[in-house]
Amino acid sequence: MLTQRGVVPYCIVFLSCxxxxxxxxxxxxFKLQNRALSLHILPTDDPGFILTPTSAKRVMEKLYRSVDDPRHFLLTRRVYVALANLRNMGDIGDVDKVLGTQADNDEAIVDSSYTILKGxxxxxxxxxxxxxxxxxxVALGSFGDVLSNAEEMGELKTALQSVTGGLSTAFETTLEGLVSALCIQMLMTGMQRKEExxxxxxxxxxxxxxxxxxRLINNEL
Known part of the structure; x- marks a missing residue:
């Protein structure tokens, strides 16, 4: 049936795939990025570890031992940028702002990644x-040819069968498009919720x- 309905079904299958x-x-x-949440970047042998501009270097070294390049993972990139800012500038008040900015940027990137899918x-x-x-x-054109050429009722019935068959084939493309779009939309929604x-x-x-x-430092100060 697919080969008898023109190029449109092929386009639907192509976009769906x-x-x-x-x-x-x-x-x-997502599965790869999600693994970063299991990383322990803080020293496990010091439950009371306090993050300072000096101890940030220690955390960054452990971060590099945990992954090849922290910039390849969304979470570790946030931590890396925040720690680099803390270590270089020494201002603990800006760390929360840096993390917030990175989070907003990541959310915008994830949202824009669905633009093609939505299209x-x-x-x-x-x-x-x-x-x-x-x-x-095509079916209506064939119907006009049937009315002009059919001379007997038997010929008319036979010709009309091909016309109605063409009508059913025509509506199948709409069904294919709607079902394909529905399935993709459901999968996309599920994926979007996971990423959110x-x-x-x-x-x-x-x-x-x-x-x-x-904040522990702020409280002590």
Missing amino acids: WSLMILLIKYSK FVWAIPVLGFIGTVLGLS QFLDDCRDYCQKNIVGRL
């Missing part, structure tokens, strides 16, 4: 409607392991 590939890549990256979810059902319109135009939860977990991680330690 492209969307699924994007989601698969995003899920693979495909919009385009796929539109392609289905286009396929239906094309199919209807991951971003929230990163905020909590930084609040507990970075900002929380700085």
